[in-house]
Structures are given as structure tokens and as C-alpha cells.
Amino acid sequence: MINPITDIKEINQNRIINQIRCLGIDMIHEANSGHPGIVLGAAPAIYALYAHHLKFDPEHPDYYNRDRFVMSAGHGSALLYATLFLAGFPISLEDLKNFRKLDSITPGHPEVGITPGVDCTTGPLGQGFATAVGMAIAEAQLREKYKIIDHYTYVLCGDGDLMEGISYEAASLAGTLKLNRLIVLYDSNNVCLDGNVKQTFHDNIGMRFISQGWNVISVEDGNSYELISKAITEAKANTEKPTLIEIKSTIGKYSKLEGTHEVHGSPLKDDDISFIKEKMGFRDIPFQVSQNISDEFRYIISERCNHLYDQFMEQLLKVPAVDKAEIEFFMGNDKKIEFKNYIYEAPEDHIESPRDTSRKVLNAVVSNNPFMIGGAADTFGPNKTYIVDGGDFSKENRLGKNIFYGVREHAMGAITNGLSLMGYRPYCSTFLSFSDYLKPALRMASLMNLANVYVFTHDSISVGEDGPTHQPVEQLLGLRSLPNFDVFRPADANEVIGSYKTIFGKSSSPAAICLSRNKLPILDCTKANEVEKGGYIVQDTVEKPDGVVISSGEELHFVLEAVNHLKTVGMNIRVVSMPNLGRFLKQNDEYKESVLPIGVRKIVVEASSSMSWNQLIFNDKYLITLDQFGTSGPYKEVYKKYGFDPVQLEEKIEELLK
Ligand SMILES: Cc1ncc(C[n+]2csc(CCOP(=O)(O)OP(=O)(O)O)c2C)c(N)n1
Numbered sequence: 062m063i064n065p066i067t068d069i070k071e072i073n074q075n076r077i078i079n080q081i082r083c084l085g086i087d088m089i090h091e092a093n094s095g096h097p098g099i100v101l102g103a104a105p106a107i108y109a110l111y112a113h114h115l116k117f118d119p120e121h122p123d124y125y126n127r128d129r130f131v132m133s134a135g136h137g138s139a140l141l142y143a144t145l146f147l148a149g150f151p152i153s154l155e156d157l158k159n160f161r162k163l164d165s166i167t168p169g170h171p172e173v174g175i176t177p178g179v180d181c182t183t184g185p186l187g188q189g190f191a192t193a194v195g196m197a198i199a200e201a202q203l204r205e206k207y208k209i210i211d212h213y214t215y216v217l218c219g220d221g222d223l224m225e226g227i228s229y230e231a232a233s234l235a236g237t238l239k240l241n242r243l244i245v246l247y248d249s250n251n252v253c254l255d256g257n258v259k260q261t262f263h264d265n266i267g268m269r270f271i272s273q274g275w276n277v278i279s280v281e282d283g284n285s286y287e288l289i290s291k292a293i294t295e296a297k298a299n300t301e302k303p304t305l306i307e308i309k310s311t312i313g314k315y316s317k318l319e320g321t322h323e324v325h326g327s328p329l330k331d332d333d334i335s336f337i338k339e340k341m342g343f344r345d346i347p348f349q350v351s352q353n354i355s356d357e358f359r360y361i362i363s364e365r366c367n368h369l370y371d372q373f374m375e376q377l378l379k380v381p382a383v384d385k386a387e388i389e390f391f392m393g394n395d396k397k398i399e400f401k402n403y404i405y406e407a408p409e410d411h412i413e414s415p416r417d418t419s420r421k422v423l424n425a426v427v428s429n430n431p432f433m434i435g436g437a438a439d440t441f442g443p444n445k446t447y448i449v450d451g452g453d454f455s456k457e458n459r460l461g462k463n464i465f466y467g468v469r470e471h472a473m474g475a476i477t478n479g480l481s482l483m484g485y486r487p488y489c490s491t492f493l494s495f496s497d498y499l500k501p502a503l504r505m506a507s508l509m510n511l512a513n514v515y516v517f518t519h520d521s522i523s524v525g526e527d528g529p530t531h532q533p534v535e536q537l538l539g540l541r542s543l544p545n546f547d548v549f550r551p552a553d554a555n556e557v558i559g560s561y562k563t564i565f566g567k568s569s570s571p572a573a574i575c576l577s578r579n580k581l582p583i584l585d586c587t588k589a590n591e592v593e594k595g596g597y598i599v600q601d602t603v604e605k606p607d608g609v610v611i612s613s614g615e616e617l618h619f620v621l622e623a624v625n626h627l628k629t630v631g632m633n634i635r636v637v638s639m640p641n642l643g644r645f646l647k648q649n650d651e652y653k654e655s656v657l658p659i660g661v662r663k664i665v666v667e668a669s670s671s672m673s674w675n676q677l678i679f680n681d682k683y684l685i686t687l688d689q690f691g692t693s694g695p696y697k698e699v700y701k702k703y704g705f706d707p708v709q710l711e712e713k714i715e716e717l718l719k
């Protein structure tokens with residue numbers, strides 16, 4: 062017979078924490094894989110948060126005004142799943158038994174959209190921390206705008222997250238922006254995968270975060286949920302700064318291996334599990350859950366949280382209709398952005414750099430759009446992504462649409478993911494050659510299916526004088542190889558508009574638009590509405606073509622010049638613009654063959670790695686591409702040095718098709 066609970070004081074909360082520990086180590090044992098150290102060490106921290114602070118509703122895991130929780134130490138997935146299960150989320154004991162097994166809802170590391178209650182995919186250390194900064198930026202703006210949205214963003218991170226540079230970048234920005242609703246619980250156990258951190262990590266973390274504008278609180282006994290809870294209460298009361306709570310804990314608490322790296326990432330031995338359970342006063346039966354303990358945990362949560370969902374939905378009914386519709390966009394899955402009444406104004410001379418066309422489109426689309434926010438990594442000027450009447454995001458202006466990321470590309474990438482997870486349609490920008498600096502975040506965006514937009518300008522050796530460090534060569538290949546990632550490289554204004562229309566017209570998955578910095582003629586033969594197919598014929602022949610030349614971006618202009626000259630000597634060459642190779646490859650065979658007929662020789666011209674094009678062209682002879690670094694010099698001369706000027710192209714094409 063279960064006694065009805067009438068008072069929290071009667072509950073032995075350490076029993077709940079130990080129940081979480083038992084489940085976590087059982088899951089890892091059953092999977093024969095996982096990380097027991099953090100389960101045993103950080104259980105009091107996650108418990109303090111879920112029991113006494115986190116605003117959530119297990120029956121409505123996605124309810125919009127919930128506090129967000131990011132398990133940045135993604136290897137602590139078993140700890141998270143065990144907590145979510147016990148807290149009453151729709152996760153069964155069977156799901157816990159299937160931890161890390163194929164097609165389970167309890168994968169190796171937390172994945173958003175798979176497990177109810179998981180707010181962010183984590184695993185690559187540091188990413189979660191920085192993503193949470195994006196969530197906190199979004200919350201600050203939404204709170205200012207709509208008032209009824211107001212929540213905290215919590216992170217649980219370990220030594221590894223704070224060793225990663227991205228956490229430094231993100232913390233620096235969070236402190237500058239005074240994101241006081243961001244609270245990080247740092248599981249400080251002095252141990253990482255390979256051993257004690259004394260070999261690797263000497264920073265005074267408290268001082269580091271204080272210097273970055275954070276409020277820092279120390280909890281000396283990480284086994285005390287009461288002390289941790291008190292620290293969280295204190296953190297919430299700070300209205301000026303984000304808070305880092307350094308919780309001194311023992312990795313693998315209660316294990317025979319406690320305090321050592323051996324308990325970090327391998328399943329515990331049977332006798333150790335018995336030893337731990339005995340110490341905690343639990344019976345040594347795998348996956349045994351005490352109904353009493355489960356009820357007690359849920360009682361504590363429901364006392365605090367069970368009105369929250371209804372309250373928010375009632376508040377939502379009372380806001381003005383326009384705001385309600387907007388909030389519903391943030392809450393929903395349809396992220397399409399319409400190009401309402403957009404009319405492009407071409408310059409009189411019909412010459413414009415693609416990045417300038419991009420500036421016009423972005424300004425028109427973003428300035429009056431509440432769902433869009435974005436920025437640059439100290440490159441608003443060259444990227445041309447500044448929204449003129451958008452305002453600058455800051456502590457003083459939470460409504461600002463322009464985020465000055467500073468020179469922090471990696472954090473910018475992860476923050477963009479956080480904005481997206483909060484329902485925004487965000488964009489960010491830098492030079493294409495520096496896209497490598499945010500690559501790990503692009504990968505996470507692809508994995509989470511986030512509809513982010515990346516504006517990468519200075520897209521080839523035509524950067525010119527800045528030289529090979531700034532001239533991307535292999536970046537297009539890298540981006541094209543990312544699953545679920547759309548890469549556009551438009552040739553002129555028409556294709557820039559077509560790229561943006563395609564990008565904003567879809568509701569999910571990230572896209573990059575790679576743009577030349579140089580002024581280029583707006584062509585008569587390019588078509589905005591063909592871009593979505595990835596590749597199309599821009600210039601055809603009356604008779605059967607002698608060959609087809611495929612090109613993208615700036616090089617298309619040189620190809621057209623070369624081919625038109627070859628016409629005068631009687632060569633009939635079809636020209637295909639391929640602003641998006643990935644999309645073209647996904648078209649049906651009929652379309653692909655109509656553009657690239659079988660039995661006709663094809664040549665590719667792109668000042669970038671040949672490897673992306675091996676999917677279309679099997680004989681390297683026909684690839685006029687660039688598999689080496691560029692060089693510093695005026696861009697036309699650089700093009701010439703590598704054979705991309707119209708005269709040399711003409712010679713090569715003639716030679717190849719003869
Ligand atoms: C970017 C990245 N590099 C490496 C790893 C592999 N890895 C997972 S956990 C871990 C050690 C992390 O140490 P800490 O955060 O202190 O966790 P603890 O050992 O205390 O649980 C490492 C190196 C990873 N997940 N992500």
C-alpha cells in the first residue's frame with residue numbers, strides 16, 4: 062500500500078537520486094556501452110534541477126514556454142534518460158533497457174526529435190554549451206517582444222566542454238550580451254577520458270568566467286542536491302549576468318573506481334554494480350524501480366509544474382491575434398518564409414556582385430520578418446548581411462535583429478543552431494574559406510535538420526589579393542559532402558534570387574549560399590526559377606551539341622564567353638549552369654539526361670576541388686577544376702594563372718571536344 066504524499070519534507074530525496082543512479086548504471090550494463098562516471102557523479106545536479114527548478118510538463122514535453130535543458134556533456138545520456146523516465150516523460154522502462162540499441166528512442170547520445178524531453182542533440186563536446194547561448198538569445202528577444210514567453214536555459218557540462226574553445230567563444234559573447242537567464246551547471250570532477258585533468262587543464266574556471274562577465278557560484282559538495290538547488294535559486298535571482306555554478310563532484314561516486322578516469326566511459330563490472338547498490342541501500346536487481354520513489358519524484362514535480370502548460374495556453378489566447386499567430390510560428394514546424402511582394406531592383410548598368418544582390422534580398426526579407434535574426438563574425442561589411450533597419454541585438458536592445466558575433470565563427474554556428482531550436486529561421490555569415498571554423502556546428506545543424514541559412518561570401522580564388530589563406534578551394538567539396546545540407550553557388554543576381562527563394566521556400570534542413578565578391582553582369586540566360594532543380598541549360602545549340610560545359614558561380618561568365626567565341630569557329634556547345642550540384646543529382650533520370658545527354662562529352666569548369674564533380678564526370682581529363690591552393694594577386698591575374706580566364710578556357714574546351 063502506497064502512502065499518499067502530503068509534504069515534500071517527508072520525502073527522502075537522496076533515494077530518488079540513487080534510483081536515477083541505479084537505472085543509469087543498469088542501462089549501461091545492459092547496453093555494454095556508455096559512461097557510468099557522470100551518471101554516478103552528476104545525478105544530484107540533474108535531480109536538483111528537474112525536481113526543484115526546471116519548468117516543464119512531462120505530458121507536453123514540447124510545450125513552448127518550458128525551460129530548456131541542454132546536456133552538453135552528451136555522454137551523460139543515460140543520466141538524462143533515467144531522469145526523464147522517472148520524471149514521467151513518455152519513456153518506458155523498456156526504452157531504458159534498449160539504451161544504445163538499434164532504433165531505440167534512447168540513442169547513444171541525446172538526439173532532439175527522438176527522445177521526448179531532449180531539447181538539443183549533443184555529443185561533440187562544447188557544442189551544447191554554445192547552442193544554449195543561442196537559445197538564451199532567442200528567449201531574451203521573445204520575452205521582450207511577447208512578454209508571455211519567459212524561461213531559463215540550463216546546461217549541464219563537464220570539464221571537456223570547458224576545455225573546448227567553442228565554450229570560451231560562446232561564454233564571452235553570453236557575458237557581453239548579459240544573458241542572465243542562462244545558467245550552466247558545471248560538473249567539475251577534475252577527471253576526463255584519459256585521466257586527471259591536472260595534465261591538461263589548469264585554468265581557474267571561476268576567474269575565467271568572471272572575467273567574461275559571468276556570475277560564478279561554487280558548490281563544494283556536489284553530492285548535496287540541497288546546496289546545488291540553493292545555488293540555482295541564487296543564479297535565477299541574478300538579473301544582470303549569466304551564471305556558472307561550479308559543482309565539485311566525484312566521478313563514479315560510490316564505485317570502487319570513484320574519482321578515476323577508469324569509471325568515465327566503460328560499463329561497470331557486476332561486482333562493482335552490486336557494491337554501489339549496496340552502498341546506496343538498493344537491492345541488486347537490474348532495472349528495479351520503486352513505485353514509491355517514482356511517485357515521490359512526480360509529486361515534487363507536479364506541485365511545481367502541473368499548472369504551467371494550461372497557464373501558458375490560456376495566456377496565449379489573450380495575446381493580440383497578430384502576436385498569437387507569430388508565436389505559433391515559433392511553436393510550429395512550418396518554417397517557410399514567403400517572398401511577399403518582393404521586387405528586385407537591378408542596377409541600371411545590370412552589373413552587380415552576387416553578395417550585393419544577397420544584401421538586397423536579405424534586407425527586404427528580414428527587416429519586417431519577426432522570425433528571422435542573424436549576424437556575422439565581424440564580417441558584416443564584406444558579407445553584406447547587415448540589416449539596415451533591423452537594430453543591433455544587445456542588452457539594451459533585445460529586439461535587435463543584427464547579432465554582432467565578433468570573431469567567433471564556431472560559436473556563431475552553434476548559436477545559430479540554438480536560435481533555430483527555439484523556432485527562428487536564422488542566418489549567419491562569414492567568408493567561405495572560414496566556413497571550416499564553424500563546420501562542426503554545420504554538421505549538428507544537418508543532423509538536427511535545422512533550416513539555417515549560411516551566407517558565405519568570397520567564394521573562390523577570385524578573392525584575389527588576400528591570397529591562399531582566404532581563397533577557398535576545398536570548402537565547396539566539404540559542404541557538398543555533408544548529408545542533408547544544401548549548397549548553392551549562384552552565378553549572378555537572377556540565381557541569387559532563385560537560391561534564396563528555394564532556401565526560404567523549404568521548411569527544414571540547412572543551406573549555404575556561396576557568393577562571389579566581384580561585380581558580375583546580370584545574365585539574360587540565367588533563370589531564378591530554375592535554380593531549385595540544381596542545374597539547367599542556360600545556352601543551347603540548334604543541332605546536336607558537340608559537347609556540354611557545366612559551370613557554377615563566377616566561372617559561368619567565362620565559360621559563356623569562351624563558348625560564344627568557339628561558336629564563331631563552328632563549335633556547337635551547350636552550357637549548363639549548376640548552382641547546386643546536390644539538387645541536380647537528386648532530379649529524375651529523365652531530367653538529368655535532358656540536361657546532360659548520354660553520349661555527349663561533358664566538361665566541368667569550377668575553380669574548386671575536382672572531387673565534388675567526380676559524381677558527374679568520370680574522366681578527370683574533362684574536369685577544369687582546382688586541386689591546389691591559390692595565390693595572392695589581382696583576381697583577374699589569379700584566374701589567369703590557374704587557367705580560368707576565357708581565353709585559356711576556350712583553348713582547353715576546344716582541345717577537349719575536338
Ligand atoms: C569534441 C569531442 N571530442 C572528444 C569527445 C570524446 N569524449 C567524450 S567524453 C570525453 C571526456 C570528457 O571529460 P569530462 O567532460 O570531464 O567528462 P567526465 O569524464 O567528467 O564525465 C571525451 C574526450 C567528444 N565527445 N567530443
Ligand SMILES: [Mg+2]
Nearest residue numbers: 220250252253
Ligand atoms: Mg570531468
